[in-house]
Amino acid sequence: EINSDKSDFGAVLQGNSIYFTSARNSNSKIYSWTKEPFLDIYKANLNEDGTISNILLLKELNSKYHDGSISISQDGNTLYFTSDSFRENSFEKDKSNKLKLGKNNIFSAKLVNGKWDQITSLPFNSKDYSTGNPSISKDGKTLYFSSNRPGSIGGVDIWKVTISENGSFGPPENLGKKINTEGNESFPFITSDNVLYFSSDAHLGLGAMDIYKIDLNANSEVKNLGKPVNSEKDDFAFSFNENKKIGFLASNRNGNDDIFQLKPACNYEVNTIATNANTGAILAEANVSILDDKNNIISTEKSNSKGEVSYTVECEKRHTIQATKEGFESNSFEVTA
Numbered sequence: 001e002i003n004s005d006k007s008d009f010g011a012v013l014q015g016n017s018i019y020f021t022s023a024r025n026s027n028s029k030i031y032s033w034t035k036e037p038f039l040d041i042y043k044a045n046l047n048e049d050g051t052i053s054n055i056l057l058l059k060e061l062n063s064k065y066h067d068g069s070i071s072i073s074q075d076g077n078t079l080y081f082t083s084d085s086f087r088e089n090s091f092e093k094d095k096s097n098k099l100k101l102g103k104n105n106i107f108s109a110k111l112v113n114g115k116w117d118q119i120t121s122l123p124f125n126s127k128d129y130s131t132g133n134p135s136i137s138k139d140g141k142t143l144y145f146s147s148n149r150p151g152s153i154g155g156v157d158i159w160k161v162t163i164s165e166n167g168s169f170g171p172p173e174n175l176g177k178k179i180n181t182e183g184n185e186s187f188p189f190i191t192s193d194n195v196l197y198f199s200s201d202a203h204l205g206l207g208a209m210d211i212y213k214i215d216l217n218a219n220s221e222v223k224n225l226g227k228p229v230n231s232e233k234d235d236f237a238f239s240f241n242e243n244k245k246i247g248f249l250a251s252n253r254n255g256n257d258d259i260f261q262l263k264p265a266c267n268y269e270v271n272t273i274a275t276n277a278n279t280g281a282i283l284a285e286a287n288v289s290i291l292d293d294k295n296n297i298i299s300t301e302k303s304n305s306k307g308e309v310s311y312t313v314e315c316e317k318r319h320t321i322q323a324t325k326e327g328f329e330s331n332s333f334e335v336t337a
Helices: none
Strands: 007-012 017-022 040-047 052-057 069-071 078-083 104-112 114-123 131-136 142-147 157-162 185-190 193-201 209-214 236-242 245-253 260-261 266-273 289-290 297-301 309-314 319-325 330-337
Touching: 007 069, 007 236, 007 245, 017 069, 069 319, 142 185, 157 185, 185 236, 193 236, 209 236, 266 319, 289 309, 297 309, 309 319
Parallel strands: 007 260, 040 069, 069 131, 104 131, 131 185
Antiparallel strands: 007 017, 017 040, 040 052, 069 078, 078 104, 104 114, 131 142, 142 157, 185 193, 193 209, 236 245, 245 260, 266 309, 289 297, 289 319, 319 330
């Protein structure tokens, strides 16, 4: 119900408030490339029953140009957001005296008396290249973002800067070839345990743009989140609230860009070894079935040469394993987790 008939994306949950970006503002000018109004930042309430209410335009953050997406510090007092370089009246014209396109820049804002104030352009912005899609680490010491600045491996890369205790920013650092490709990587989101989620159109994926993750604490590889998170269309702007265990992503799988809510699936693996109950000998080619809580057979597999069969099932549900083999009595047992 948060979605409109225009582009909606970039949902981030802070407390019980969802911040998101949308082109639904009919009072804004039309952006010629998308034929939709310029993007604005909105806020809505996520109620206990999962419904969404009180969708508000955050006038104190928005300009008459593009604004969004956002990231909020752990204490909720600092907000980083993408906005157009035109926001600072940095207008430039080309040789034919036509207005040049603006660049994405990142701005910060402070929460003062319940309103966002003290809007400041970050020092590593430029009128010559774009800088956007911020994601602040939970300790507030690292800001991740996307940019096509010099030093990028592809069109747009994932970068980071350190933030010192006095609020100053270090030099931007490219996250390297394991994450960045010759294509485009964007919409970073960093978790408290240093797992980076991002979108890419060049890593091996299901569609034009997919969502990936990589554990920055380990020497791991980039992993595609697969279905149902990703689709054959564009999937991007992933975020996850660890307290409420609720995530969001944006996708145009239904047409235009919409926001989708997701919750992590709780699964566990049932590993079974079929043996002769009298002798303990391994039984290959045994029929091992898994049944749901109504005793309906979900699947049946034959045990391998080591007598093994594995199933992945949902948590907090009762299942039954049933094994049969010609010449033997059948056996069954319940499993729960």
